[in-house]
Amino acid sequence: MTDSEIIDIIKSLEKECERYKDGGREFISRLAQKLNNTVDEEKEAVFGFFFKEIRNQVNSHFGNLALEVFSEMKTTEVAPTLEKICREEYSAGNSKKKNFIIATMMELKYDKPVDLYAEYLKYYNDDVYERYWNVFFDYCKDDWSRSIPILSLYFADVLSFSTLSLFFLKKKVAKLCMVQRINHLSYYYFQNNDSYFLELVKQVALKNKKAAKALKKLLTEYLSKKTSKDCYTAEKCDKIIGQLERFTI
Helix, strand or coil, X not given: CCHHHHHHHHHHHHHHCHHHCCCCHHHHHHHHHHHHCCCHHHHHHHHHHHHHHHHCCCCCHHHHHHHXXXXXXXXXXXXXXXXXXXXXXXXXXXXXXXXXXXXXXXHCCCCCCHHHHHHHHHHCCCHHHHHHHHXXXXXXXXXXXXXXXXXXXXXXXXXXXXXXHHHHHCHHHHHHHHHHHHHHHHHHCHHHCCCXXXXXXXXXXXXXXXXXXXXXXXXXXXXXXXXHHHHHCHHHHHHHHHHHHHCCC
């Protein structure tokens, strides 16, 4: 199949689905289903076209479409190629397109690029981007231990000595944002694993002791609040606070 033939098929199916008025969900679903049911040779041709479009750093319609289709198909075999594209074509700086690729890898439950996932979280380190963090939480929901390597890199950087001046300069906003992160971590992981926060602080300490001390302080303050104790029980919060306080950094 040529690129022109592939584009014609995609456009034809997209036109058929216009009547659904669902933001393109039916179109994505039907295109994914069509690819799942096609012969391997044609599927390889379409995937090759998709990878070409994803490599194009312009916010192309077909590149973004390809990532949505990969997620819908749950095609885990494409994840290593997506990582390669991300590192080769998007190595300089950050962008929404790059983070779209990273989010797709997370949706495919691809475990290898921990550093890229931490970079993704840093890019969206603001409350207005809460929905982007949900991709990360969904990636980790079946196995909380997946989150530790990623978050240890994230906290080691955002709470590092080099950024602490900025952190305290914008103390009110930055701290609110960080507490929001911790609140989400508590909701998704801590309630099911008493050693989660201690293990997280230990892993951050291996990378940056100053950042680990800052995280330990934030966690202790958070768990000491009445709202936290009402939510997770005072006994549980006190237990974790004790673990943190006994851990020397």
